[in-house]
Amino acid sequence: MRKRKGAGRPTISDVAERAGVSTITVSRALRDPSKVSDHLRRKINNAVRKLNYVPHSHASALASTRSNVIGVIVPSLTNNVFADTLRAIYDELYQGPFQVQLGNSRYVAKDEERLVRTFLGQGPSAMIVAGVDQTDATRELLENAECPVVQVMDISDDPIDMMVGFSHFEGGRAAGVHLVQKGYKRIGFLGARMDPRSHRRMEGFKEALRSGGRYDPDLIVTTTDSSSVSLGGHLLETLRKRRPDLDAVFCNNDDMALGALFGCQKAGISVPDDMGIIGFNDLEMMAASYPALTSIRTDRYQIGKRAVQMIKSVLDGEPPEQKIIDLGFELQCRESTTRPKSKTR
Amino acid sequence: MRKRKGAGRPTISDVAERAGVSTITVSRALRDPSKVSDHLRRKINNAVRKLNYVPHSHASALASTRSNVIGVIVPSLTNNVFADTLRAIYDELYQGPFQVQLGNSRYVAKDEERLVRTFLGQGPSAMIVAGVDQTDATRELLENAECPVVQVMDISDDPIDMMVGFSHFEGGRAAGVHLVQKGYKRIGFLGARMDPRSHRRMEGFKEALRSGGRYDPDLIVTTTDSSSVSLGGHLLETLRKRRPDLDAVFCNNDDMALGALFGCQKAGISVPDDMGIIGFNDLEMMAASYPALTSIRTDRYQIGKRAVQMIKSVLDGEPPEQKIIDLGFELQCRESTTRPKSKTR
DNA sequence: TAACATTATGTTAGCGCTAACATTATAACA
DNA sequence: TGTTATAATGTTAGCGCTAACATAATGTTA
Structure with a gap:
């Protein structure tokens, strides 16, 4: 039998x-x-x-031809920025029937494509992907997916479906404008990893310096190495060796900024008098450091929350008012860029 | 029809x-x-x-009565410590057929229980859970689960099934011994969150101070607030107000230690001369700070990697040599606890 | 070359659930 | 009171795949 x-x-x-x-x-x-x-x-x-x-969730998914899985693909599991968004997604989904399927693309477009393919194979209820820089193939897969798709952490005018984030270009520009306004003259850029979002921050920054008449390509230092606190210190040192007259830096994220601060302390350079420092994202530590570090605050938690809310709306048959949500950013001006008027050279 | x-x-x-x-x-x-x-x-x-x-993964799971899902439950998504372990798990699983199902218990035992229940409902191939402090009900669920279970990040002599981690008690003791040996006299403890692992670190620390004749319960400050850099500064301030003669602190993690460092800088206290600081985990930033911060290095990545390897072994029918793997820790002695001999009071 | 082992492929039923339709009980109304 | 709408429950088949057995093709040995 x-x-x-x-x-x-x-x-x-x-x-x-x-x-x-x-x-x-x-x-x-x-x-x-x-x-x-x-x-x-x-x-x-x-x-x-x-x-x-x-x-038995698999039997249910099979019989109903829809799983309660929401696929989420981020480029890094260790970057606090994505961790905050992820936490929001999990928090927002905790009560409902949905399960998160998480993938780590490690900033590799091909890996992202593979993950999208795998996830779509499970007939997810929705997909959340970081950024707007998918490969053409990935984009096509997601466009043809029969589920809501939310791109998070970034903004463009050409969403696959929906979008929640902010403009990295504008964030970078705001940082540049700030340093120019504070009277810094030789303003550098320290960029690690240099994924597309960091690139846009840098472009915004360059634009601000050009407008302010302070742009100098010689003051831009970038690397594809992944960012870290120690790297921030190293890049600052590199740049100062090349250009000892450097008097401010915009770091493409807060870890780098913290590293730059330590680098200054080590070299006996006074922050903000002899060196202005500004980071990006405004992690919790920025306000606690000494001197407190200026940064561009972004609301990663809110991004995750809104993404899930949009998805829930669509699945409930009530599409959200807007397909693109720009959550913006906010410059948090702190001691690291606040030098006494008299000091301005 | x-x-x-x-x-x-x-x-x-x-x-x-x-x-x-x-x-x-x-x-x-x-x-x-x-x-x-x-x-x-x-x-x-x-x-x-x-x-x-x-x-179609659901159909496959249903037909074969086993899914390729490995359930992973961590208490925090934003804590770098777990992020490292998670990354290792994802890295190690990337090639194979397995999918990770991740749950965030937010340090709440009841939430962990709920997650375990849900995950087991999917007939996972294996389970990875953080810590050894499950509720009785959770333990029973996992003991009866028909899949390998690995407890990570901690060690005990009573595993549900398998275990990879290190002794928090011994880590805490090593920190205490170090501060005593360095000649610090009034050694405090700053503890945030105070989950069971932090508690064991504290107990190890107390034991070391008792042995060294330096134990003073008045110098222990703890809170259930979640840890942060700014909290490290606040707790240090609290303790110094109470005991201005404090000359060293063991912080239950690195964020707290960094905050304590900033707190000292703010208050004009020289580290390590007037205040020794030691953290726990040795995140990347510890070596990059100024002064560089002493910490207890733990290999979170390796923990995740070994956990997955154990699971694979079992699933391949070759149970691992040992059910309990103690990966230990390593004290990284840096400037924050290295004061010149002369300074020892 | 018969007898048997091995390998490659196919047939059938069923994993546990839910969609779609069918039926029955209950309420609403003329 | 009979007719019809509505709510509550049931019957049946099938979601897409794989376990278990069945059969056909090929290799091996004496």
Whole structure:
């Protein structure tokens, strides 16, 4: 006789039998209790509890041709910036029926493509991807996906579907404008990793310096090495060796800025008097450092939250008012760029 | 007529038809190519490519009564410590057929229990959970789970199944011993969050001070607030107000230590001369700060890697030599605890 | 070349659930 | 009171895949 053994755990029919109803009634009682009478619902809930029944999500996904999986692809698991957004996504999804499927593309476009392909293979309820710089193939996959797609952390006028983020170009520009306004003259840029978002920050920064008449390509230092605190110190040292008259730096993120600060302390350079420093993202430590570091504050948590809210709206059949949400940024001016008027050379 | 429409994407039978074989042959060609002749394998691969076929993971999981999901539950998504371990898990799993299902318990035991329940509902191939402090119910669930379970980040002599980590008690003790040896006299402890692992670090620390004749309960400051750089500064300030003669602190993690350093700089206290500081975990920034901060180095990446390797071994039918792997820690002595001999009071 | 082992492929049923339709109980109304 | 709308429950088939067994093709040995 041909017989297969299941996983051994109780199934919906075990519950149905115990409650004296049909399986579909159990199914309904669990998914939409309002469709089942109080009487039966109570019996079913009792049976569920007694048997310690947990619905088999794969069977459910197969039968309903939709999984409760939301695919999320980020380029880094260790970068605090994405961690904040991820945390928001998990927080916002915690109550509902959805499960997060997380992928790490490690800043490699091809890996991202592979992940998108795999995730779409699970018929996800929605997809969240970081950035707007997907390969053509990835874009096409996502455009043809039969689920809402939200690009997060960045903004463009050409979304795959929906978008929540802010303009890195404008953020970079704001940093540049700030340093020019504060009276710094030889303003450098320290850029690690230099993924597309960092590039746009740099371009915005350059634009600001050009407008302010302070642009000097010689003061730009970038590397594809991944960013770190120590790298911030090293790049600052490199640049100062080349241009000892450097008097301010915009770092493409806060780790680099912290490293630059330590580098200055080590070299006996006074911040902000002899060196202005500004970072990007405004991680918690920026306000706590000494001197406190100026940064461009971005609301990563809110980005994740809004992304999930948009998805929920669409899945509930109420598409959001706007497909593109620009959450902007806010310059947090602190001691590291606040030098006494008299000091301005 | 009763007809259900599927998800619309190509199924295994589409591939089979196109390749002129049966579905099971396609299934085999994809899962274990060695079981299918070159001839057919080629035809099948072509068909797969042409149709852009992606196996439907839910159907597969249902039919085989095992999913390729590995459940991972961590208490925090934003803590760098877990991020490193997570990254290792993703890296190590990237090539294989496994998918990670990640849950955030937010340091709440009940949430962890809920997550374990949900994850087990998917019939995971394995489970990885942080720590050894599960509730009894969670423990029981995991003990009865029909899959390998690895507890990571900590060590005890009573594993649910397997374990990779290090002793927080010993780490804390090493920090205490170090400060005593360096000649510090009034040694404090700054503890945030105070989850069970932090508690064990503190207990180890206390033990070391007792042995060294330096234990003073008045110098212990803890809070359940989550740790941050600014909190490190605040707690240090609190403690110094109470005990101005404080001359060293062990912080329960590196963020706190960094905050303590900034706090000293702000207050004009010289580190390490007037205040020794030691952290825990040795994040990258510790070596880059100025002065460089002493810390207890732990290998979070390795923990994740070994956990996955253990799981793979078991799933391949070759249980690992040892069920408990103690990866230890290493004290990284840096400037923040290295004061000139003369300065020792 | 018969007898048997091995390898390659196929047939069939079923994993646990839910969509789609069918039926029955209950309420609402003329 | 019978007719019809509505709510509550049930029956059946099928989602897409793979386990388990069945069969055909090929190799091996005496």
